[in-house]
Amino acid sequence: MSNLHNAVVQDQADSLRAMERSSPQAPVSSTRDTATRVYAITSGKGGVGKTAVVANMAVAMAKIGKKVLILDADLGLANIDVVFGLAPKYNLNHFFSGDYELSEIIVEAPHGIKILPAGSGVQNFTRLDSRQKLKLLDGLDTMHNDFDFVLIDTEAGISENVTYFNTAAQEILVVTTPDPTAITDAYALMKLLSTQYHEKSFNLVVNQVQNDNEALDVYRKLTMVSNRYLDISIDFLGSIPADRQMIDAIRKQRVMVDLYPSSKISSAFAQLAATICSEQQQSPPKGGVQFFWKRLLDIGGRG
DSSP states (O other): OHHHHHHHHHOSGGGOGGGGGGSOOOOOOSSOOSSOEEEEEEOSSSSSOHHHHHHHHHHHHHHTTOOEEEEEEOSSBOOHHHHTTOOOSOOHHHHHTTSSOHHHHOEEOGGGOEEEOOOBSOOTTSSOOHHHHHHHHHHHHTTTTOOSEEEEEEOSSSOHHHHHHHHHSSEEEEEEOSSHHHHHHHHHHHHHHHHTTOOOEEEEEEEEESSHHHHHHHHHHHHHHHHHHOOOEEEEEEEEEOOTHHHHHHHTTOOHHHHSTTSHHHHHHHHHHHHHHHSOOOOSOSSSSOTTHHHHHHHHHHO
């Protein structure tokens, strides 16, 4: 953390881009986006609440009329279904094995959210080969883009699967906490994706914060060191307050925004969903291997 600390001490004033987001948000359109938007929600380390962020963000989006698909990309230790209290009969392991199509393994969560569940405790697909990656890419393309958003819940860390899902998504959303090790690992993940996979744009959500200033401090630290050592941009999307009710919701296998809709956390997730839904869509595909890239290319050609 010494590099991060030194960079912050030298200059904190230039990294307050996040304050610009305090201006009123543009209204969320009730109409369907031109194409499905794919976000990889990822983290440098486990224990930062990434899956809870995915689940609550999905429900908050659904509540404002968005059609959402969650892809559980933790192919060895799946748990997005557990958060919703679901028990899928089939999962992505069955898809990769050739037993079922994606449309046959989709399960429905509250508010019409669809989930592509992963398996748990099976090592076969914890490292996808090129054939399996292409199979998933094609499988999603055949689903006719029936969703406004696809949220990919990656596993934590910097495994090959993590880098694949981040590069295949249109947008990368990094979840971290104010914990120094979480900040360091978030930076390490962005560094890897930048230097090895040429990713230049990242979104940031800071979870489990005591107040807004703590979240902005995390953003400042990451921005300072990335400005010095990396050629990337980090867009601060917001923060989620720490609350013991989140633990209660997880134990009850309920989503926080449903169980405690009047809580500060639920308000924060609603604001996060509104921010993402109101942002302009990135129209051109960022690379050849990308989910729904065929439709994006088609839209680009018509435009």
